[in-house]
Amino acid sequence: MANIIEIKNLKKIINNKLILKGVSLNIPQGSIFGLIGPNGAGKTTLIRHLLGLYKPTEGQILIMSNSERHIKNKIGFMLHATGLYPVLTCYQNLDLYATIYNLNNSEKKINNILKTVGLLNRKNDRVAELSKGMKQKLVLARALLHEPEILILDEPTVGLEIEMKVWFRNFIKTFVDDKLRTVIISSHELSELEKICTHVAIIRDGMIVKQYRKNELPTDVSLEDLYLKSGGEMS
Numbered sequence: 001m002a003n004i005i006e007i008k009n010l011k012k013i014i015n016n017k018l019i020l021k022g023v024s025l026n027i028p029q030g031s032i033f034g035l036i037g038p039n040g041a042g043k044t045t046l047i048r049h050l051l052g053l054y055k056p057t058e059g060q061i062l063i064m065s066n067s068e069r070h071i072k073n074k075i076g077f078m079l080h081a082t083g084l085y086p087v088l089t090c091y092q093n094l095d096l097y098a099t100i101y102n103l104n105n106s107e108k109k110i111n112n113i114l115k116t117v118g119l120l121n122r123k124n125d126r127v128a129e130l131s132k133g134m135k136q137k138l139v140l141a142r143a144l145l146h147e148p149e150i151l152i153l154d155e156p157t158v159g160l161e162i163e164m165k166v167w168f169r170n171f172i173k174t175f176v177d178d179k180l181r182t183v184i185i186s187s188h189e190l191s192e193l194e195k196i197c198t199h200v201a202i203i204r205d206g207m208i209v210k211q212y213r214k215n216e217l218p219t220d221v222s223l224e225d226l227y228l229k230s231g232g233e234m235s
Contacts (some may be wrong), residue, residue, distance in 0.1 A: 076148035
């Protein structure tokens with residue numbers, strides 16, 4: 001499978017400190033790619049580069065063979081902080097986002113995505129009235145509203161009930177299989193990544209120390225085993 005994202009010798013200096021130390025990474029189209037590592041390893045900095053929020057100090061990022069700053073509309077993201085407006089309804093939150101993206105036929109798209117994530121019957125409820133799981137569904141709906149080809153998720157299932165974690169897992173698999181789209185997940189929940197990811201990379205101290213294709217690993221080796229062997233510590 002062709003690579004949809006290519007990261008080449010990416011370095012980033014922030015406040016005179018080298019945060020990313022020559023990261024090189026290929027992410028295949030149609031993959032569910034897990035990014036794991038301890039706090040302070042560089043995961044967030046790497047994600048911000050993919051979103052075009054940071055400019056590399058050195059190195060290059062190619063997304064769909066182009067500079068990342070020209071294809072932002074192809075990327076959806078779901079960060080750990082929801083960024084939702086609690087006093088607005090579900091529909092109003094998405095309508096605001098649709099305005100920012102200048103989406104055509106936004107009413108139909110909003111209703112369709114609310115139906116897809118199971119929130120159509122809550123469209124007129126304020127965000128403040130939703131459970132944590134429903135809020136996460138709404139953030140996911142917002143990330144998918146402009147129909148991206150790449151979805152970036154930061155700790156998407158932290159604090160969710162088991163049933164909601166299963167729902168997210170199944171939804172992501174369907175999202176990828178439907179149109180050969182790509183998902184990148186940054187998470188500490190190794191057991192969840194193990195159930196869904198096709199590829200995994202371990203980042204530590206600003207460097208990719210290991211990269212794996214899931215179906216090439218022995219069945220008796222867990223992500224936790226691989227992480228610990230790479231020099232990581234379980235938090």
